[in-house]
Amino acid sequence: MELSRRHALAGAAAIAAAPLLPVKAAAPVAEKQAPSFYRYKVGDIQVTVVSDGRNTFALEDSFIVNAKKEEVGAALAQAFLPSDTMTIYFAPLVINTGGKLVVIDTGTGPVAKANSKGLNGLFADNMAAAGFDPKAVDMVVISHFHTDHVNGLLAADGTPAFPNAEVLVPAAEWKFWMDDGEMSRAPAGRMQNLFKNNRNIFDAGLKRKVTPYEWGKEVAPGLLAVETAGHTPGHTSYVLSSGSGKVFIQSDVTNNPTPFAANPGWHASFDQDGDVAEKTRRRVYDMVAAEKLQLQGFHYPFPGLAHVEKDGSGYRVIPTPWNPTT
Ligand SMILES: [Zn+2]
DSSP states (O other): OHHHHHHHHHHHHHHHHSOOOOOOOOOOOOOSOOOOEEEEEETTEEEEEEOOEEEEEEOOTTTBTTSOHHHHHHHHHHTTSOSSEEEEEEOOEEEEOSSOEEEEOOOSHHHHHHHTTTSBOOHHHHHHHTTOOGGGOOEEEOSOOSHHHHGGGBOTTSSBSSTTOEEEEEHHHHHHHTOHHHHHHSOTTHHHHHHHHHHIIIIIITTTOOEEEOTTSEEETTEEEEEOTTSSTTOEEEEEEETTEEEEEEETSSSSHHHHTTOTTOOBTTOSSHHHHHHHHHHHHHHHHHHTOEEEETTSSTTOEEEEEEETTEEEEEEOOOOSOO
């Protein structure tokens, strides 16, 4: 009490003694960051990570099917994050192989941009800010058929956002989501909505003009498709390599590493087969940790380039330092 009173008196005295400052118009407070993209090299190939923004929602027990929201909140608080909300980031890639301009995944799309008031759906804007023309894209490679990866395939008017690009999709993913029997058996709610969304994107929007690809094949120069099923039946990751450079592009092997890297046994509600997704997660993270392989994460905090180490029963993520040059 005494201390704060003395502080207040000293403060008042300082104000009284201070010369009058010239009156100046206040600088406007900017509400947004600069357009977010980040470039790095893998051998001769240039990777540009392009932010699509983020989504923040209240934590519910239903978010992780085998952990209570209090446990999840405690894991978030340990990382100095709010314990009652979850934030998910989105970051598609633009890869310049020298010969080809390749996009991997497309973000949440123009409808999400309008609905979120610009918190996400920013891929097209940030890609333009990074100097890329969507008409110049040769190939769009899709990792799996969730809305945050496919909805940017269409522009706001429902036409293809990358009009000159070949669209490559995992064969197993195409088979599952375009199967009428699977669609008719899908549980009401999220799964039915995903089927409807995929039919809208691939039937109405792209008129089924896609090229299915198999795992274990090079889908674009230097880009090897790797089976990482579980999150969805055809979920795919990639190894991008050029010269001695190599990066593992994990897609959604984990979502945001906080809390999922430290807790690889937690099954997010959007993992279609939680057990298979967990086996895949542990197999991939054991491999990248053992090989000290750099990893690029679609849902990692921007720009999402990191290394992974084993840490107890889970993993620790060490983000790669920001580099002003590529
Ligand atoms: Zn995703």
